[in-house]
Every structure is written in C-alpha cells, then in structure tokens.
Amino acid sequence: MDVPVLKQxxxxxxxxQSALTDADLAQLRRSLVEQVGRFRSRGVIVDVTAVxxxxxxACRILRDIAxxxxxxxxxxxxxxxxxxxxxxxVQLGLSLEGVATALDLEEGLAYLDQHTRRPGRRxxxxxxxxxxxxxxxxx
Amino acid sequence: MASTEHIAIxxxxxxxxxxxxxxxxxxxxxxxxxxxxxxATAISExxxxxxxxxxxxxxxxxxVADDHRRGLVIVARDHGPGIADLERAMxxxxxxxxGLGLGLPGxxxxxxxxDIVSHPGQGTRVHISKWRRS
Numbered sequence: 316m317d318v319p320v321l322k323q324x325x326x327x328x329x330x331x332q333s334a335l336t337d338a339d340l341a342q343l344r345r346s347l348v349e350q351v352g353r354f355r356s357r358g359v360i361v362d363v364t365a366v367x368x369x370x371x372x373a374c375r376i377l378r379d380i381a382x383x384x385x386x387x388x389x390x391x392x393x394x395x396x397x398x399x400x401x402x403x404x405v406q407l408g409l410s411l412e413g414v415a416t417a418l419d420l421e422e423g424l425a426y427l428d429q430h431t432r433r434p435g436r437r438x439x440x441x442x443x444x445x446x447x448x449x450x451x452x453x454x
Numbered sequence: 455m456a457s458t459e460h461i462a463i464x465x466x467x468x469x470x471x472x473x474x475x476x477x478x479x480x481x482x483x484x485x486x487x488x489x490x491x492x493x494a495t496a497i498s499e500x501x502x503x504x505x506x507x508x509x510x511x512x513x514x515x516x517x518v519a520d521d522h523r524r525g526l527v528i529v530a531r532d533h534g535p536g537i538a539d540l541e542r543a544m545x546x547x548x549x550x551x552x553g554l555g556l557g558l559p560g561x562x563x564x565x566x567x568x569d570i571v572s573h574p575g576q577g578t579r580v581h582i583s584k585w586r587r588s
Contacts, residue, residue, distance in 0.1 A: 372502060408559070
C-alpha cells in the first residue's frame with residue numbers, strides 16, 4: 316500500500332495509514348527522500364495520527380526518514396503520536412533520537428515555518444537588499 | 455470460552471495480520487485501548503523476530519478466562535537457529551541483527567508475563583500474556 320504524499324509549497328506531507336507492512340514503510344522512506352530532491356522541499360511532515368502500532372521497525376524508519384531528509388537539506392517533523400502510542404514506545408524503550416515531533420499537523424507546519432526559514436540566503440538573493448548592503452559596504 | 459487462532463508467520467504481511475488479529479481478539483475480550491496497543495505492538499515485535507531470524511514460524515493467540523478475569527495468551531514459535539545466549543538477549547541494547555537491540559526486554563515490559571525457551575539449532579518459543587484490568 317502506497318502512502319499518499321502531498322506537496323504543499325516547500326513541504327511534503329506524508330499521511331501514514333494504520334496498516335503498513337515493513338516493505339511499505341521502507342518504500343515510504345525511499346520515496347520521501349527522493350521527492351525531497353525532486354520538489355526541492357525544505358520540510359517533511361510525517362503524520363502518524365492513523366497509525367495503530369509504532370514498533371521498533373516503524374520507529375527506525377521514522378528516524379531514517381528524518382536523518383536522510385536532513386542529509387538532503389530538509390527538516391522533518393513527526394506529528395500525531397497519540398497517547399497510547401507514546402506510552403507503548405516508552406515501555407518498549409524506543410526513542411526517536413532527537414527527531415522533531417509536534418502534536419498535530421498544524422503544529423508541525425508551524426514548526427517547519429520556524430525552522431526552514433533561511434533569512435541570510437534570502438537576503439543575498441533578493442534584488443532589494445543586495446544593492447543596499449553594497450552601498451553600506453562603500454560607506 | 456476458548457478461542458484460539460493460529461497464524462503462520464512467513465513475511466512482513468503476516469506480521470501485520472498477526473497484530474491485527476491480536477487486536478481484534480483483545481477487543482473481544484474487552485481490553486482498554488492502551489492495552490490493545492501494547493498487545494498489538496508486542497505481537498508485532500515477536501512476529502518480526504520470527505521473520506528476521508527464523509524466516510518462518512507460527513503465532514498462537516488464545517483468549518483465556520478463569521473465574522476472576524479474562525486475558526490473552528500469545529505464543530510465538532519457530533524452528534529457527536535459536537538464541538545461544540538468552541541472558542544476553544534479555545539485556546537491553548543487545549541484538550544479533552545489529553538492530554535496536556530492544557526487542558525481547560521491551561516486549562517483556564509490555565506484557566504481564568513473559569517466558570522464553572530457546573535451544574540453539576532447534577528454535578525458540580516465547581510465551582506472553584496480558585490480563586484485562588478490571
């Protein structure tokens with residue numbers, strides 16, 4: 316079963332369904348990392364709201380996605396881990412090892428808006444700020 | 455009230471099927487949502503171990519009851535290579551596959567009882583159970 320991935324502006328949003336096999340999850344990892352390049356995405360949201368089980372394998376895939384997307388220059392945030400899942404993951408001893416999480420899609424988008432801004436670079440490429448900074452340099 | 459299901463475990467699809475059947479049986483027994491998640495996750499971990507290490511095996515899911523309570527007993531069985539050092543396998547952070555190394559001790563924490571028998575070259579049998587909170 317393919318995981319639907321929505322492209323919204325500079326972000327990719329993957330909505331994980333409840334019944335995914337290990338192969339489906341590995342496919343999602345491959346596909347997201349590839350799409351980060353194809354769409355030049357700066358952020359990835361993996362929404363697990365509908366997921367019934369986050370076991371050690373699923374957890375590893377989520378970490379992989381975040382780290383691999385990170386190597387490609389995109390920030391990842393996992394959203395929608397419901398209380399039962401959080402409880403089970405703690406009992407099982409699982410960790411997302413520093414991967415960003417947010418309560419829901421809305422919070423996830425807010426997180427990405429905050430963390431994917433690149434003001435320095437934008438200023439450099441903007442026609443309005445470049446001459447101004449040059450002028451300042453002359454004085 | 456003895457309802458038993460046997461599920462052959464040969465692929466990642468069977469891992470999914472086993473945990474879905476476990477959840478359904480748990481619902482039938484009246485487990486709360488949190489426990490259903492714990493049960494489904496424990497089944498997922500044990501079933502995956504079968505596929506990863508033994509390639510094939512079987513899971514048995516059984517609804518049990520005595521005068522006072524209802525529960526779910528799960529047995530995972532394979533004739534794979536077995537575990538040479540059980541004591542080490544039950545330590546957090548140990549895994550022969552180079553994975554997370556959290557499998558068995560984690561499953562033990564999810565359940566009310568955990569029992570494992572393994573003989574190198576003969577296979578492994580893990581017996582776990584969860585009782586309904588009343």
